[in-house]
Structure formats: C-alpha cells, structure tokens
Amino acid sequence: MTLPPRLAARLRAARPFARLAPGTLAQLLEYAHVESLAPGATLFREGEISEFVHFVLDGSVGLAAAAEKREGTIIEFFREGETFVAAAAILRLPYLVSAVALSRARVVAIPAAVFRSVLGRDPVFARAMVDVLAHHWRLLVEQLKDLKLRPTAERLAAYLLVHADAPLEGRAVTLALREPRRALAARLNMTPESLSRAFVLLRQHGVSNAGRSGVRIGNLARLRRFAYGASAVPPSSPPRPRGG
Known part of the structure; x- marks a missing residue:
C-alpha cells in the first residue's frame, strides 16, 4: 500500500x-x-x-x-x-x-x-x-554513563538538559514531558516515588512545574553545573536530531 x-x-x-x-x-x-x-x-x-x-x-x-x-x-x-x-x-x-x-x-x-x-x-x-x-x-553509551555514574536527581537533570531545546546558556527554557511520569521513571531506572523526590530536589536548582506536563528550567548553566559537576561538561552526544 x-x-x-x-x-x-x-x-x-x-x-x-x-x-x-x-x-x-x-x-x-x-x-x-x-x-x-x-x-x-x-x-x-x-x-x-x-x-x-x-x-x-x-x-x-x-x-x-x-x-x-x-x-x-x-x-x-x-x-x-x-x-x-x-x-x-x-x-x-x-x-x-x-x-x-x-x-x-x-x-x-x-x-x-x-x-x-x-x-x-x-x-x-x-x-x-x-x-x-x-x-x-x-x-546508549550516554544512558549507561548516567545509570552507572549519576545519582537519581543528577540523572534527571541530565535528561532534562539533553531534551531542552535552548542553545543560549543562562536563559530560562520550558519543555514538555509528553510521556507519562511512570514511563519517565522507568526510562531513568527509578521508581515513581524516586522521580518525585528528584523533581523536588531540582527545585533548588531552578527547575519548576510549568502547566500539567511541562517543566521550566530557570537557568541552564546552573542546572548543568549540578548535573555534570564543577567542570559543567555536557554529554558528548548532540541533541537528538529528527530521525535519529
């Protein structure tokens, strides 16, 4: 057909x-x-x-x-x-x-x-x-690194940063979490309760709710420092392109 x-x-x-x-x-x-x-x-x-x-x-x-x-x-x-x-x-x-x-x-x-x-x-x-x-x-390699090297809150922060479509450091950005929270928890190898606690912890680093399923990152550079340490080194993989 x-x-x-x-x-x-x-x-x-x-x-x-x-x-x-x-x-x-x-x-x-x-x-x-x-x-x-x-x-x-x-x-x-x-x-x-x-x-x-x-x-x-x-x-x-x-x-x-x-x-x-x-x-x-x-x-x-x-x-x-x-x-x-x-x-x-x-x-x-x-x-x-x-x-x-x-x-x-x-x-x-x-x-x-x-x-x-x-x-x-x-x-x-x-x-x-x-x-x-x-x-x-x-x-796949980035995900394995997250699972082996980062605690839950840092793992969530890294996930949000990868999916934040914002090239300018220091700017606020809002992104939609379109998958159910239970599915997101499974993707990050957490329980739903651990995911909720991780979101609460990220409030200290400028992350807040934005509507029913959105998340606002108040400052990308600040969250990046939390996720990747003092060096603030981002993942080596670029943001996911269409088709890949």
Missing part, C-alpha cells in the same frame, strides 16, 4: 530519508503502511522476528523490556520524526525489546526486506543510516 502524498512528504523531510531521490523514496514506501495505536497498545514484542523498520509520525513510542519475576522497564522513547529498530531489520535478528505506545501514536511500518534492498543499492541512504545508528550508539 502506497502512503498518501502528505505522509510521504513527512518522511521526505526527516532523516534518514531527506536526501533520497524521489524514485528511491517511492520504492522504499511502496509497501509501507501506517499503524494507528492507542495508548498502551503494543506494536511488536521482544523476541519476534523483525519484519519492519518503523518511523513515528505522531505521538510517542517506548521501547520496553521485561525479565522473568521482575517488573518491566522502558529503555528509550521515540517521538515524531524518529526512526527506530533499524538494526534488527538490517541484521535479520529478533527484536531485543517490545514497542509500546505511550500516547496516541501513528507509526509508518516499512517492510524490512524492502528497507534492506534499498539500503544495499543506495549509498546516500546507507550513509544516512550509518549516521542514525551511530547516534543511537552514542545515546
């Missing part, structure tokens, strides 16, 4: 599809379809064979994992304009995680066989996917 032109245009504007020739993009999307998901709906499950590469049109999707006799957790969030689980499709391996809608969401599903075929023929697309996968690797 070919995607409607307006949806194809959404993909054309996002990495890793932005530089594809129109004919190549048409081949990639010829058999793609859109999945509409209610909050809590499962897109695929851990251990299933990867049949699709996914692109978020709207909403938020969480990659979730579970262990026997232990409560599951959220590994990462993906929002509109981002591509996810390409590695499983490229390697023809099962999914390492499940994908769950954290809000109402629409996701484009591109057949893995078509994705691999275009990837093998088009060097521009291959290079774009290298960039996306390299960025995902850096996100």
Whole structure:
C-alpha cells in the first residue's frame, strides 16, 4: 500500500530519508503502511522476528523490556520524526525489546526486506543510516554513563538538559514531558516515588512545574553545573536530531 502524498512528504523531510531521490523514496514506501495505536497498545514484542523498520509520525513510542519475576522497564522513547529498530531489520535478528505506545501514536511500518534492498543499492541512504545508528550508539553509551555514574536527581537533570531545546546558556527554557511520569521513571531506572523526590530536589536548582506536563528550567548553566559537576561538561552526544 502506497502512503498518501502528505505522509510521504513527512518522511521526505526527516532523516534518514531527506536526501533520497524521489524514485528511491517511492520504492522504499511502496509497501509501507501506517499503524494507528492507542495508548498502551503494543506494536511488536521482544523476541519476534523483525519484519519492519518503523518511523513515528505522531505521538510517542517506548521501547520496553521485561525479565522473568521482575517488573518491566522502558529503555528509550521515540517521538515524531524518529526512526527506530533499524538494526534488527538490517541484521535479520529478533527484536531485543517490545514497542509500546505511550500516547496516541501513528507509526509508518516499512517492510524490512524492502528497507534492506534499498539500503544495499543506495549509498546516500546507507550513509544516512550509518549516521542514525551511530547516534543511537552514542545515546546508549550516554544512558549507561548516567545509570552507572549519576545519582537519581543528577540523572534527571541530565535528561532534562539533553531534551531542552535552548542553545543560549543562562536563559530560562520550558519543555514538555509528553510521556507519562511512570514511563519517565522507568526510562531513568527509578521508581515513581524516586522521580518525585528528584523533581523536588531540582527545585533548588531552578527547575519548576510549568502547566500539567511541562517543566521550566530557570537557568541552564546552573542546572548543568549540578548535573555534570564543577567542570559543567555536557554529554558528548548532540541533541537528538529528527530521525535519529
């Protein structure tokens, strides 16, 4: 099923599809379809064979994992304009995680066989996917550093800083936390109670509520010093680009 032109245009504007020739993009999307998901709906499950590469049109999707006799957790969030689980499709391996809608969401599903075929023929697309996968690797390393090196409040501060779209130090910024607080706690490897305590502690560093699901950072430089210490060294990964 070919995607409607307006949806194809959404993909054309996002990495890793932005530089594809129109004919190549048409081949990639010829058999793609859109999945509409209610909050809590499962897109695929851990251990299933990867049949699709996914692109978020709207909403938020969480990659979730579970262990026997232990409560599951959220590994990462993906929002509109981002591509996810390409590695499983490229390697023809099962999914390492499940994908769950954290809000109402629409996701484009591109057949893995078509994705691999275009990837093998088009060097521009291959290079774009290298960039996306390299960025995902850096996100993973940064998350491991947070989990191993930072207490809960500093971990939350680092997360807020990464997602704050504000290039000017010292300026106040407001950001929306679109995922449920329980999902955010799982993503940061905290209990919901620990997350609440971390937000209370961050009030001392200029963080306050902004509406129902927003957070205001009064001073980015001040919060950065708290999260990363006196050196105020930010994460090596840049803010997440669309598609990665």
